[in-house]
Amino acid sequence: METPVSNAPAANGSAGWQQYFDSEAALASWQQLEIPGWASKWRLLKIHDGQLVLEPKSSGWFEDNYGGLLSRELTGDFIVTTRLKVEGTADALPQTAFSLAGLLVRKPREFRAETWRPGQENWLFFSTGAATEPGTPQFEIKTTYQSTSTLKIFPAQAGWMELRIVRQEEIFSLFYRYDGQPWQLLDQFIRPDLPATLQVGLTAYADWPSVAEVYPDYLRYNRHGTPTDHADLRATFAWLAYRKPLVDKPLPLATLRPEQWQDFTS
Numbered sequence: 133m134e135t136p137v138s139n140a141p142a143a144n145g146s147a148g149w150q151q152y153f154d155s156e157a158a159l160a161s162w163q164q165l166e167i168p169g170w171a172s173k174w175r176l177l178k179i180h181d182g183q184l185v186l187e188p189k190s191s192g193w194f195e196d197n198y199g200g201l202l203s204r205e206l207t208g209d210f211i212v213t214t215r216l217k218v219e220g221t222a223d224a225l226p227q228t229a230f231s232l233a234g235l236l237v238r239k240p241r242e243f244r245a246e247t248w249r250p251g252q253e254n255w256l257f258f259s260t261g262a263a264t265e266p267g268t269p270q271f272e273i274k275t276t277y278q279s280t281s282t283l284k285i286f287p288a289q290a291g292w293m294e295l296r297i298v299r300q301e302e303i304f305s306l307f308y309r310y311d312g313q314p315w316q317l318l319d320q321f322i323r324p325d326l327p328a329t330l331q332v333g334l335t336a337y338a339d340w341p342s343v344a345e346v347y348p349d350y351l352r353y354n355r356h357g358t359p360t361d362h363a364d365l366r367a368t369f370a371w372l373a374y375r376k377p378l379v380d381k382p383l384p385l386a387t388l389r390p391e392q393w394q395d396f397t398s
Contacts, residue, residue, distance in 0.1 A: 192340050231266070
């Protein structure tokens with residue numbers, strides 16, 4: 133079910149919306165990143181108990197390696213928020229390195245398996261799970277320009293949380309909030325190269341060691357997946373919400389005081 137966000141009027145007069153994953157019909161307006169001739173990166177994608185459950189195969193977004201993505205196209209400035217929980221399939225948290233899920237923003241590309249060329253990926257993401265320390269809650273943020281990826285890892289908490297990406301022109305601000313706690317600003321990216329219209333949505337990926345077995349043979353990985361698959365991540369998404377920022381002024385990169393976040397965290 134998709135409902136208007138009545139308490140968050142958009143600056144340009146357009147309404148926001150909140151997508152609840154309460155039925156299979158909720159996925160009708162979302163697009164999977166599927167390239168004919170390439171291996172699927174999902175082991176499981178389903179609606180269960182009114183929530184979206186993603187279990188990836190061994191996969192990852194890095195340079196020209198593709199992971200799974202469920203997205204919609206958004207144009208202009210936006211605030212996108214999701215509520216999610218990341219677990220292991222057999223443990224409280226994944227036990228394989230770089231097993232996380234969250235929000236991804238990507239420049240759209242049109243190609244087929246036979247016309248794909250490396251060096252043209254442009255995106256950023258904000259995810260939670262276990263990164264460099266399997267079994268330990270962490271955030272991963274990554275920005276990729278022309279298929280060159282740069283990442284940062286931060287400590288996190290396990291359990292339900294909300295992740296948010298705010299776009300204002302070329303500035304992308306990344307917020308998180310644990311249940312019962314205030315919003316926190318984690319980091320910001322400056323991406324003047326990204327176009328007005330972007331793919332924005334949900335991703336989940338896992339088990340970098342299996343991906344590393346064929347890295348950096350991007351074409352082999354994208355077409356055939358990994359030789360082994362030890363992915364053990366389950367991501368549960370309750371909803372995803374979209375609205376326009378309430379103000380037009382970009383969030384400043386300097387002097388990041390909580391009172392300056394008000395229009396982006398309400």
